[in-house]
Amino acid sequence: MFSEIAKKHADACRYCWMCRHLCPIGLKTGKEVNTPRAKGLLVAMNERGFGMDESMAEVMYECLLCDSCTNDCVTGFEPPIFIREARTEAVVNDLVPSYVQKVIDRIVETGNMFGLPAEEKWAALKDEVATLPDKAEVLLYVGNTAAYKTPEVAKAVISLFKHAGVSFTVLKNELSSGIELGDLIGFVEDVRIMAKACAAAINEVGAKTVVVLDTYDATCFKHEYPIWGCEIKADVATTTTFIAELIRDGRLAFKKKEAVVTYHDGARLARNLDEHEPARELIAETGATLKEMFLNRRLAKCCGNELVSQYRPDLTLLTAEGRWTDAKRTGAKMLITACPQAYNVLKKTVSTDMELKDLFVLLNDCIK
Amino acid sequence: MEHKAFMYDMIRTELEDIVGIENVSIREADKITYGVDYFWIPRMWADRGEKPPFADYIVWPDTAEQISKIIKIANYYKIPVHTWGGGSGSQGGALPMAGGILLDTKRMNRLIEIDEESHTITAETGMIFQQLEWYANERGYSCMHIPSCLTCGTIGGALAHRGIGIMSTKYGKIDDQCISMEVVLPNGEIINTLPVPKHAAGPDLNQIFIGSEGTLGIMTKATFKLFQLPESRQFRAFLFPDITSGLAAGRDILQKVKPSILRLFDEAETTSIIKNVLGFEQKGCFMNLAVEGIKKIVDIEMEIICDICAKYDANDLGSEYGEKWYRNRVTFFYPGNIMDIPQMFGTMDTVATYKNVEKIYWAMKHAVEDNFPGVRYIAHCSHWYEWGTMIYDRFIMDHPPEDPEEAIRLHNQIWNAGVRAAIKNGGVINDHHGIGLKLSRLMKEQYGPAMQVMEGLKRSLDPNGIMNPYKLGL
Numbered sequence: 001m002f003s004e005i006a007k008k009h010a011d012a013c014r015y016c017w018m019c020r021h022l023c024p025i026g027l028k029t030g031k032e033v034n035t036p037r038a039k040g041l042l043v044a045m046n047e048r049g050f051g052m053d054e055s056m057a058e059v060m061y062e063c064l065l066c067d068s069c070t071n072d073c074v075t076g077f078e079p080p081i082f083i084r085e086a087r088t089e090a091v092v093n094d095l096v097p098s099y100v101q102k103v104i105d106r107i108v109e110t111g112n113m114f115g116l117p118a119e120e121k122w123a124a125l126k127d128e129v130a131t132l133p134d135k136a137e138v139l140l141y142v143g144n145t146a147a148y149k150t151p152e153v154a155k156a157v158i159s160l161f162k163h164a165g166v167s168f169t170v171l172k173n174e175l176s177s178g179i180e181l182g183d184l185i186g187f188v189e190d191v192r193i194m195a196k197a198c199a200a201a202i203n204e205v206g207a208k209t210v211v212v213l214d215t216y217d218a219t220c221f222k223h224e225y226p227i228w229g230c231e232i233k234a235d236v237a238t239t240t241t242f243i244a245e246l247i248r249d250g251r252l253a254f255k256k257k258e259a260v261v262t263y264h265d266g267a268r269l270a271r272n273l274d275e276h277e278p279a280r281e282l283i284a285e286t287g288a289t290l291k292e293m294f295l296n297r298r299l300a301k302c303c304g305n306e307l308v309s310q311y312r313p314d315l316t317l318l319t320a321e322g323r324w325t326d327a328k329r330t331g332a333k334m335l336i337t338a339c340p341q342a343y344n345v346l347k348k349t350v351s352t353d354m355e356l357k358d359l360f361v362l363l364n365d366c367i368k
Numbered sequence: 369m370e371h372k373a374f375m376y377d378m379i380r381t382e383l384e385d386i387v388g389i390e391n392v393s394i395r396e397a398d399k400i401t402y403g404v405d406y407f408w409i410p411r412m413w414a415d416r417g418e419k420p421p422f423a424d425y426i427v428w429p430d431t432a433e434q435i436s437k438i439i440k441i442a443n444y445y446k447i448p449v450h451t452w453g454g455g456s457g458s459q460g461g462a463l464p465m466a467g468g469i470l471l472d473t474k475r476m477n478r479l480i481e482i483d484e485e486s487h488t489i490t491a492e493t494g495m496i497f498q499q500l501e502w503y504a505n506e507r508g509y510s511c512m513h514i515p516s517c518l519t520c521g522t523i524g525g526a527l528a529h530r531g532i533g534i535m536s537t538k539y540g541k542i543d544d545q546c547i548s549m550e551v552v553l554p555n556g557e558i559i560n561t562l563p564v565p566k567h568a569a570g571p572d573l574n575q576i577f578i579g580s581e582g583t584l585g586i587m588t589k590a591t592f593k594l595f596q597l598p599e600s601r602q603f604r605a606f607l608f609p610d611i612t613s614g615l616a617a618g619r620d621i622l623q624k625v626k627p628s629i630l631r632l633f634d635e636a637e638t639t640s641i642i643k644n645v646l647g648f649e650q651k652g653c654f655m656n657l658a659v660e661g662i663k664k665i666v667d668i669e670m671e672i673i674c675d676i677c678a679k680y681d682a683n684d685l686g687s688e689y690g691e692k693w694y695r696n697r698v699t700f701f702y703p704g705n706i707m708d709i710p711q712m713f714g715t716m717d718t719v720a721t722y723k724n725v726e727k728i729y730w731a732m733k734h735a736v737e738d739n740f741p742g743v744r745y746i747a748h749c750s751h752w753y754e755w756g757t758m759i760y761d762r763f764i765m766d767h768p769p770e771d772p773e774e775a776i777r778l779h780n781q782i783w784n785a786g787v788r789a790a791i792k793n794g795g796v797i798n799d800h801h802g803i804g805l806k807l808s809r810l811m812k813e814q815y816g817p818a819m820q821v822m823e824g825l826k827r828s829l830d831p832n833g834i835m836n837p838y839k840l841g842l
Contacts, residue, residue, distance in 0.1 A: 012703035015404075015411050017456040017520030021496040030428050030474030030494060031398070032455055038401040041414065045400055048417035055395035072519075075702040294506045314390075329506065 002089070006082040007047055013040030013077055019069040024302045025062055028318035033059045036069040036079035043082045046089070057090035058097050062315065065183055066267035066302035088186030099311045104184050106310075111176045111194075112144040113310050121174060124151035128158045129170055138168035138242075139207035139234070141221075143214030144176060145306045146340035150347075153340050156364035157213060157239055163367055164251040168211075175201050179220035180307055192228045195220070199230040209235045211242045215268035215339040216305065223272060238269065239360065240338050244278040247285055254366040256287025261357075262332035263290060264323060264346070265300035266339035274298070279338045282359055286366045291330040301326060304345040313348075320349045328354060336362060376424065379445055383427050383469070386437045391428040391475070398426045402452060402470050406520075407460035407806060408714060409776055415709045416772050421463050423450065423470035430475045432550060432558050432588040439586075440556040442469055442834050449834050451582035453525030454496060456517050458715060459804025461529060461581045466837040473524050476588060479503050487594040488547055493524030493587050500592075509594040512539035512628075516701050524587050529802025530579040534697060536751045538628035538660070539595060541800065543578045550589035551577050554830035558588075576825065581802055582836035584829050600663035601628070602670050603690025606682035608653040611635070612726060613680040615749070615757070618655070619722045620676045622752045625669040629658040629694070630752050634729070637746040645700055646692050648685075655682070656690040712768035712779055714806075716786040717799035719758035724794035725749070729759055735789035736763045740782055751799070758799040761786070783807070803840045811841025 002010070013036050020026060026034035033039070042056045063083050070078040090096045096104065106115030122129045125147065140161065146154040161168050178195035185191065202210055210232060212218035221236045237245075246252050263283060269275050276297040283290050295301050303323035304316030327335045328351065335351070337343040338359040350356050383392045403420025404410040410420045424447075429435045442449045448468030455462050464470045473494035480490040482503065489511065491500050497511075498519040504511050513526065514533040525531070527549070532541045539545065548561045561573040577587055608614035614632040621627065633642055638654040648654060655677075659669045674684060699705060707713040720728050729747060736745045740763075747761035763782055769775045787797055787810055797807055797814040812819050819841065826833075826842045 014414070015406070015708060016701075016703050016706075017406065017454060017517070018698065018702055019519065020454070021498045021519040026474075027477070027496075027499075030472060030477065032401045032452070032472060032474075033397055038397075041401060041404055042397055045414060045417075048415070050400070050417070053396050055397035058395075059397045073702065074699050075704040077703055294502055 002043065002047060002082065002085050006043070006085040009077050009079065010040040010043035010047070010082040012075075013037055013079055013082075014044045019072040022068040022072055022301070024064060024066065024068065024304070024319045024322055025315055028322050029315075034062055039063065039079060039083055039086070043086055052086070052089055052093060052095060054095050054097070057086075057095040060086040060090060061097060061100050061311065064267070064302050064305055064308055064319065067271045068267070068302060071271050071298050084183070084186045087184060088188055091185045097311075100184060103307070103310045104181070107176070107181045107184070112148065113180045113307055114144065114148050116148050118173070121147045122172070125154055125158070128155055129172070132169040134169065135205055135207075136167045136169040137208050138166050139202060139205045139210045140168050140170050141202065141210055141212045141217060142170060142174060143212070143217045143340065144180070145344055146213050147174070149306070149344050150340045150358070153343060153358045153360055154213060156358065156360040159364050160243060160246075160252065160360060160367070164246045166246070169205065171201055171205065173201065177217040177220045179216050179224070182220070182224070183307055187224065187228070192230070195225060195228050195230045199225060199232050203233045207234050209237055209242070211237050211239055213239050213340060215266050215273065216341060219268045219272040238273060238275060238278070240269070240278040240282060241275065243360070243363070244281050247282070253368045254285045254287075254363065255368055257366055259286070259288040259334055260332045261288045261290055261334040261336050262293055262327050262330040263296075263336045264293070264303060264327065264342060265297055266337065266342045267300065267302040269339060270300050271298055279359055282363060283336060286362055288334075291332045293326045293330055295326065303342050306341040306344055309345055309348070316345050317349055320345050324349060324351050324354070327351075375445075379441065379447070380425060382441050383425055383438065386434050386441075387427055387429050391430070393426040394424070399423060402426055402455070402464060402472070405455045405460060405462050406458045407463065407804065408712065408779065409460065410463060411709050412712075412775060413772060418772055421465050422467065423464035424467050426470045426472060428472050428475045432552055435471065435552045435586055435588060436556040436558055438469065438471060439552060439554060443555065443832055446832050446834060448837050450836050451524070451528070451586050453494065453522030453528065454517070454520050456520035457525060457529060457802060457804060459529065459802045459806040461802055461804030461836075461839055463805055465805060468834075471586070473522060473586070473588075480589065482507055482594070488591050489594050490589060490591040491523060492589055493522060493527065495523050497521055497523055497526055504594055508597055510597055511545065511592050512595045513542055513545055513592070516698055523590055527578050527587050527590060528581050529804070530800060532751055532800035534750065535628045537622070537630050538626045541751075543575060545593050546574055546578060547591040547593065549574060549577065549587050549591070551585045551587050553585045554835045579802070581804060581840045583840050583842045584825060584835065598660035600666045601658055601660040602666055603656065603658050603687045603694060604670065604673065605654065605656040605685040605687075605689035605693070606677045607650055607685060608632070608655060608680060608682045611653050611729065613682070614653040614655055615722070615726055617677050617680040617682060618749065618752055618757060620679075621673055622754055624676070625659070625672050627657045627669070627673065628660045629656065631656050631693070631748055631750045633748040634746065636744070637748050640746060641700065645696050645705065646689055648689055652683070654689075656693045658690060658694065707762070707764055710768070712765040712775065713762060714779070714783060715760060715762045715801060716783065716790070717758055717760045717801060718787075718790040718795035718797070719751075719756060719799040720793075720795040721756040725757055725759065728790050728793045728795045729761070731789040731793045732759070732761055732786050735785040736782060739785055740765070740778070742767060743782060759795075760799070784810070788813070805839055808839055808841045
């Protein structure tokens with residue numbers, strides 16, 4: 001059963017082609033089902049007696065939920081609303097593709113999409129984490145991708161915090177925010193229960209600020225938690241804004257390095273959190289010359305994310321390749337990201353003539 | 369058919385062998401999606417829970433060579449091939465009415481070359497036109513093909529139905545902008561038109577394939593003109609007492625200067641759509657225009673235009689509404705602003721000489737409003753030439769019949785009445801949306817004995833009649 005709001009949005013989108021040029025998956029596969037209008041049409045047909053079959057369920061998982069379509073819509077329609085609900089429908093009707101179900105099962109079992117044991121979350125960061133106190137003014141929420149897959153990014157952030165003299169800690173038992181499960185099965189009660197547990201663990205630290213490294217978690221904390229009744233009793237900041245603030249306060253300084261770089265605005269940061277300038281301020285601190293991609297800030301094309309990479313790696317290879325192509329056209333020698341998921345996805349198709357660098361790693365390399 | 373399943377799988381295997389397993393689909397989700405384009409009838413069907421037309425196979429080729437092989441298979445088995453670009457056409461041109469193969473070109477979306485010396489850009493035709501425009505913009509150019517469907521349709525789609533953009537009055541239609549192209553013929557041969565369109569080496573091959581709607585072959589690459597972004601673009605809006613004075617002013621303007629945009633709205637559209645989107649609330653006929661290029665020239669052109677409009681008692685509204693229209697030029701087409709199901713609607717655009725155009729406007733208005741109770745008619749003129757202009761006229765019925773068959777019959781009757789009124793008074797069957805399935809039946813009425821030229825081409829190039837059956841009257 002789709003909600004009235006989902007039905008309304010699907011009915012509006014089903015015969016509208018206006019945003020189809022922005023879907024990063026559709027642009028690479030060329031398939032008509034990889035457009036918001038096709039997904040709206042399928043939901044609308046489902047509501048008109050066609051019913052959902054396995055192929056329709058598959059199509060609903062061929063979406064990054066990157067909100068590029070939503071951002072384009074001048075009359076305010078949001079395809080992710082009905083796409084998420086269609087995923088719930090797929091779960092309810094036992095139509096979830098087997099390759100997606102495996103990832104859902106992993107999250108339920110281990111709390112992360114990789115299916116890695118929770119006790120191994122800090123394995124690559126044990127030296128950095130071991131000496132941190134139980135309580136501090138700042139809580140760094142690292143997230144699953146940085147902890148398990150790109151620990152170099154988390155190490156760089158921890159190093160920057162230490163250089164700036166930040167009183168901080170991490171959760172020794174860091175629970176998932178719930179966004180991974182929410183993006184796969186929709187925003188249902190199971191997800192809210194996961195979120196509530198995460199919020200309680202965060203609140204227990206008593207920090208004044210929670211600095212969130214993964215922009216997917218940050219979006220969830222800022223936008224979904226209040227709706228789900230999972231209050232975080234601290235200010236929630238992205239890592240980019242927090243470090244930019246440290247620099248403004250004179251707590252960090254950098255050696256200037258000559259480089260010509262371009263910056264990939266992550267979908268969550270740029271569109272859901274509407275944050276564009278702090279990352280650019282940080283890049284300027286390194287002395288690098290920034291050459292913007294044609295589609296930047298709110299218009300940035302999503303490169304893919306780690307969640308979709310877990311069940312359709314073929315799709316994220318395509319979307320990452322699409323963003324690399326945009327980056328290369330700038331003539332820059334380095335592509336900079338500010339989200340562990342974007343970094344890890346782009347890393348899988350790394351360009352031979354262009355370097356990929358995480359912003360915090362770059363900053364840490366330049367620290368005085 | 370005997371052995372249907374056997375042959376069905378045999379053909380599927382052969383197609384997979386060409387493009388890869390992942391690029392052939394027989395999934396229900398794909399079939400539904402390719403069964404509904406922007407044409408009113410499949411939208412109405414889908415809204416009422418009716419099954420849209422299904423292709424048997426959907427294929428996504430990556431090269432012209434793959435298309436060639438697919439077409440050879442289709443010829444061998446004598447199964448239809450329907451070419452799909454963006455699927456945003458309003459005439460049903462891409463619908464797989466005869467089943468068979470639906471060939472989606474959108475994987476073929478590579479930029480091939482920007483020639484900054486000659487000011488040309490070359491790309492594969494599966495590219496969404498907005499992407500091509502962005503590639504041009506990155507280098508400081510524009511293709512100046514800016515239709516409302518810029519973000520919806522492909523290069524191939526624009527060519528296939530002789531599309532037009534809002535800047536056409538200065539920069540031309542797609543058929544003026546295309547320099548050359550690569551085409552896969554219905555026998556699978558890959559050909560190129562001549563490197564330039566202006567020559568004395570016989571008829572221009574480009575113009576045989578532009579507008580052919582997938583019935584004579586599949587265009588796979590195309591080269592277009594590039595224009596430098598203008599140094600100055602000035603907007604102006606005017607309010608005319610009536611359509612007669614507005615048309616006369618438009619004619620005089622075009623016979624002296626070349627605006628990039630010139631749009632004249634009739635009273636019904638001025639007091640409905642223009643009022644809703646721009647907040648302009650006066651009776652009369654609203655005109656907005658733009659002049660662009662080198663500033664010194666633009667200043668003079670605007671002065672001439674203001675003099676002409678004053679001569680026809682137009683109220684000069686200044687630049688504000690013109691700029692506002694430009695900013696909102698696609699806002700009109702988003703859900704909530706554009707006509708949509710459950711309404712019945714259609715755009716009966718035609719084009720004619722200045723001598724005939726007002727006569728056609730009234731003839732079409734009467735044909736629609738006098739014969740079909742509850743149907744409204746609104747119109748504007750948005751693409752102008754030295755010799756005439758087009759009428760973008762639309763009918764809207766808020767409460768069409770519930771029964772799908774009854775609704776389709778009424779829909780076709782309204783179209784017949786409107787288009788026949790245009791043809792009878794010196795207009796043509798369509799200006800820039802194409803023919804497709806919607807108007808196919810009226811092509812012979814339009815062309816008379818001249819239709820044999822197109823029929824001869826069709827028989828010669830596509831003897832098995834596999835290419836997009838039931839479209840374009842062929």
